[in-house]
Amino acid sequence: MRIGLLGTGPWARMAHAPALDGHPDVEFTGVWGRRPEAARELAALHGVRAYGDVDALYADVDAVAVALPPGVQAESAVRAARAGCHLLLDKPLAPTVAQGRAVVEAAAEARVASVVFFTTRFQPGPQEWITEQARVGGWFTGRAQWLGAVFTAGDSPFAASAWRREKGALWDVGPHALSVLLPVLGDPRRVTAAAYGPGDTVHLVLDHASGASSSLTLSLTAPPAAAGAAVELRGESGVTHLPEATDGPVPALTRALDALLTAAATGTAHPCDAAFALRVTETLATAEALLRDGTPRPGAGA
Missing domain, CATH: 3.30.360.10 (Dihydrodipicolinate Reductase; domain 2)
Incomplete structure (x- = not known):
């Protein structure tokens, strides 16, 4: 699975990027961020491409991992799902019910898998x-x-x-x-x-x-x-x-990636999918x- 990272903040740097880079069954393809210079820096650390155009990233990957504020995450997840990308999202899913429902509906319409990273659930x-x-x-x-x-x-x-x-x-x-x-x-x-x-x-x-x-x-x-x-x-x-919980965020995120791979391959929803995150x-x-x-x-x- 080719996967891109959306976000360049502390959580993206300390958790998402190392988990994506170290997973044996995904190809960490590139990074997009709202601050291009931060995207270039994070991408260089992991030897991947920094994308200035998020739609170009969507076109090059099978999935995205999102490490953005909730409101930005929700908008990005809808756009990524419509581009055919599976979704590894963070909690909370969205800052409003309407935005969260839009993510669930977009994922269902596009038939893409979703996993939301509630850390404890992957320990x-x-x-x-x-x-x-x-x-x-x-x-x-x-x-x-x-x-x-x-x-x-x-x-x-x-x-x-x-x-x-x-x-x-x-x-x-x-x-x-x-x-x-x-x-x-x-x-x-x-x-x-x-x-x-x-x-x-x-x-x-x-x-x-x-x-x-x-x-x-x-x-x-x-x-x-x-x-x-x-x-x-x-x-x-x-x-x-x-x-x-005994594991840090990187091992837990690695398990979340495993869950996304399984959900994408089987078509079976994971218990921590976007629909569950919407109820939260x-x-x-x-x-x-x-x-x-x-x-x-x-x-x-x-």
């Missing part, structure tokens, strides 16, 4: 745990804490990200928490949200289709010593906790609207 231990808890069932409640120190650590390469500054933890780490809870407890029927705590800290309570409830605490403003992720489930089988986006948008105007709203699955 072996956590993914096995998620699969097992979905099989066991009988859960009464779940609790997730996804706490980052992007805005407090002082050395995060993502602290200057304009979209993270605007959207905060809800849209940055919220997708990670939801990618763990939804496969186990089902889509939300109702959502409540409140912004209590320092900075961008938010709290969500979800009523899931299974009848279970869950609570989420999300922040990018945690003290560095308090940063980390934890998920707990309680139900008929007792209490269980999400195992810690619907929940985030519901919570965002509630935080904005304080009016209770039904969840994405209602």
Whole structure:
């Protein structure tokens, strides 16, 4: 599979480009970025072509990996799908439900595969745990804490990200928490949200289709010593906790590439495809609207 990279920021440099360059079953073809000089620099590091015209890149590849802000990603993904490119996307899929739905529809119409990189879902231990808890069932409640120190650590390469500054933890780490809870407890029927705590800290309570409830605490403003992720489930089988992820982003992205290759070859949708990512986006948008105007709203699955 010939694959191109869209994006030249820190995530593209530290995760996407090394994963594409090191994968034995893909041909890393080239890089396009909104800053041509950054695209040339990143392409030179990996010995590939820098593209000034994104449509020329689409014409030369079978797939694209996207490391762009959510709004730009959504527009680019629609365009790439219409050009016949399979899609390796990042979370969140899009900043609005309408943009996310456009990606799903474009991929379906073009019959291209999509995989969205929810990092935890491509870590072996956590993914096995998620699969097992979905099989066991009988859960009464779940609790997730996804706490980052992007805005407090002082050395995060993502602290200057304009979209993270605007959207905060809800849209940055919220997708990670939801990618763990939804496969186990089902889509939300109702959502409540409140912004209590320092900075961008938010709290969500979800009523899931299974009848279970869950609570989420999300922040990018945690003290560095308090940063980390934890998920707990309680139900008929007792209490269980999400195992810690042990691999870095490059091995996880390599597995996401494997998943895209399989989905493209078989025509079978991956569990973390754009349609699943749209359901996550619907929940985030519901919570965002509630935080904005304080009016209770039904969840994405209602």
